[in-house]
Amino acid sequence: MTPPVDGFTVQPIPARAGIGLRSEHYQDVIAARPAVGFFEIHSENFFGPGGAPHRYLETIRADYPLSFHGVGMSLGSVDPLNREHCQRLKQLVDYYQPDLVSEHLSWSSFNGRYFNDLLPLPYTPEALHHVIDRVRQVQDTLQRQILVENVSSYLQYTHSTIPEWEFVAQVAEQSGCGILLDVNNIYVNAVNHDFDPRTFLGGVSAPTVKEIHLAGHTVNEFEDGSILIDTHDQLVCDEVWRLYRDAVRRFGPKPTLIEWDTNLPELSVLLDEANTAQTILEAPHARVA
Amino acid sequence: MTNTKTLVSTAVSSLMLLGIAGTTLPANAADMDKCYGVVKAGKNDCQTANSSCAGTSTKDGQKDAWMYVPKGTCEKLVGGSTKSGA
Amino acid sequence: MPGLRELQQAFGSSLGSDDASEIAALVCANGLNGNRRIQIYRNNLFVTLTDTLRAVYPVVEKLVGDGFFRFAAHEFIHHYPSRHGNLHLFGHEFASFLSEFAAAKGHAYLPDVARLEWAQHEVYHAADHAYLEPQSLTAIDPDCYESLRFTLHPARRLLHSAYPVVRIWAVNQPDFDGDQMVDLSAPGDCVLVLRINGEIEFHTVAPAEYRFLVTIHEGDTLGRAVAAALDKDRDFDLNHFLVKHVQNGTLVEFDLA
Structure with missing residues (x-):
């Protein structure tokens, strides 16, 4: 599959359920x-300049709208913005024309050293x-606009x-970016830090929310307490589905992603999860938000 | 000694007689000793790793499960363990 | 109250050491204490980078076993921290690390196996390039052929080892079901790593052919590459190898010195 001669043009992402594309599933x-x-x-x-990953992505891009989700920009670091990283992203975005x-x-970095993790900011x-x-x-x-998660x-x-939801809302309002609302992350933090997840939903305005993420997490038990870990290695749990229903009711239908990274199952498992999300998106209450 | 100029001239000339490259590969079996590499691509993820010992140790990783001597299929490589330096 | 810079510095240094006291003091201790909470991030860093090495170096891992691989990875991560937000760039110093790693002494082939696996990783992601169009050579004056300088495809790597690394690699593939014994005193390998239609191939090549390609790759002329190859083998068949490496897409561009 070769890309169109005039290049790709933006294909808008509908308010439907999508899934994270992982290399194990390209061929499927x-x-x-x-x-x-x-x-x-x-x-x-x-980010690599060529080879099989781009052939797969070009083929899939020809038939589906795409969202580009970065993990390495280290937005909150006090190090200068990594220009090389940002420029490479720009080249990719210019070429593939993702909608989001x-x-x-x-x-995720300090003094040039990368921890390759999503480390928490203080809300100051x-x-x-x-x-x-x-x-x-x-x-x-x-x-272009970006979304922050x-x-x-x-x-x-x-x-x-500053409460986390207010911090997120302020970033969007003052920078003009959109919000990628990860409902599982809200739930994980609500349990870990003892707040009502609905308060988070109430702190964010509907037009700024451009996408929703859903994923599975793990409960880690210790003798001195337990903590939820955002492992992306299992089904979305019932509490997160309930919170998602509330989010759709509040924000209206939004593009919703099923994320799965570790112990990746068959593609069909992800498609079943996407179907569940799709059903919630299409529920009557979702349309009148 | 072979005349390099003649060799080069002959080789480039026969190269130009070829059609479009990449359509056929030389059939000389002696040149075909090859293996295929499978690449596990795509390692940039955004989940939190949660190994069975995550958070249970006050030190990093899983030192208790480490081995300090190689103990894999290297035992099947013979005749070289006394060699040092490549 | 710490500024953002002080906080990130303290957090960062606690991830790279066993001492989290500085950052733990800035963390709410409701339920789990600060040390426990930092340990989750420290563990994630270690597991993420170890898994990244594992994905690039599966044969090294199989050779040394899971336990030793994690030990080696831990030492490597400590000495060669990640410098990029893109994990595909992490781990290229693993071969040179292994050659210095005292616990791996007595396994002198390991760095070469790692080099082969890194070459495979790089070639997988390297840029694409069109084949060389042989007809374009008609523009060159035949008297200048010796001064032709060819360029290798970006998705090609050349490496050689004193050990039979390609056989070591092959017998340690998941689907290999033959005899895993390897005689380390067997002749070493000269290897051309190629990508053809997105697939990676290792071709073992003769020493003269290897010398020929390395000389070209170093930017030398066709004349000098032939001389270098003839130096290794008086019967080096230039005609054959030039055609071969244009046809397999290894030589993709040319200019005149």
Whole structure:
């Protein structure tokens, strides 16, 4: 499959369920052409200049809208923005013309060393202004809006002064970016940090939410307590489905992604999860939000 | 000694007699000693790793499960363990 | 109250050491204490980077076993921290690390196996390039043929080892069901790593052919590459090998020195 002569043009992502595209499923997806609303990729997996990954992605891009989800921009780091990383993303975005481009509201590097993880920011005015400035830099480079995703966290800083939902909402409002609302991450944090997840939903305005993520998590039990870990290795749990229903009721139908990274099952398992999300998106209450 | 100029001239000339490259490969079996590599692509993910010991140790990783001597299929490589330096 | 810079510095150094006291003091201790919470992130860092090495170096892992591989990975991660947000760029120093790693001494072939696996990884992601169109050579004056300088396809790597690395690699593939014994005193390998239609292939080539390709890759002329190959083998068949490497897409461009 060669890309169209004039290049790809943006294919809008509908308010339907999609799934994360993983290399183990490339061939199954191309063979089965499943009826999903879109595919989302991890941008960095296509940072290499050539070879099979791009042949697969071009083929899939020809038939489906795409979302590019970054994991390595280190938006919240105090290190200067990694220009090389940002430029490579721009080349990819210019070529594939995905409808959505997203990153995480976290940091992952310090002093040039990368931890390749989504580390939590303190929710302070200083961090807020820093992240807003960084989102603007990325949007200026890419010449487009990005979405930022709320992340799961396993700790809170004693000096945080802003509730997480307010921090997320402020970043969107002041930088002009959209929000990728990860409902599983809200649930994980609500349990880990003891707040009502519906308060989070209530703190975010519907027009800023451009996409929703759903995934499975794991409960880790210790003798001194338990904690939820955002493992992306199992089915979405009932509580998260309930919270998702509330989110759809509040925000209206939004493109919704099933994310699965570890112990990846057969494609059909992801498609079943996407079907469940699709059913909720199509429920009558979702249309009158 | 062979005349390099003649060799080169003959080789480039026969190259130009070829059609479009990549359509056929030389059939010389002696050149075909090859293996195929399978690549596990796509390692940039955004989940949190949660190995069975995650968080249970105050130190990193799973030191208790480490081995300090190689103990895999290297035992099937013979005749080289006394060699040092490649 | 720490600024963002101080916080990230303290968090970062706690991930790279066993001491989380500085950052733990900035973390709410409701239920689990700060050390326990930091340990989740430290574990994630270690497992993520170890799994990244595992994905690039499955044969090294099989050779040394899971336990030793994690031990080696831990030492490697400590000495060669990740420098990129893209994990595909992590781990290229693993071969040189292994050659210095005291616990792997006595397994001198390991760095070469790692080099082969890194070459495979790089070639998988390398840029595409069109085949060389032989007719385009008609523009060159035949008197200048010796001054032709060819360029190798971006998805090609050349490496050689004093050990039979391709056989070591082959007998350690998941679907291999023959005799896994390898005689390390067997002749070493000269290897051309290629990507053809997205698939990776290892071709073992003769020393003269290898010398020929390496000389070209170093930017030398066809004349000098032939001389270098003839130096290894008086009967080096240039005609055959030039055609072969244009046809298999290894030589993709040319100019005149």
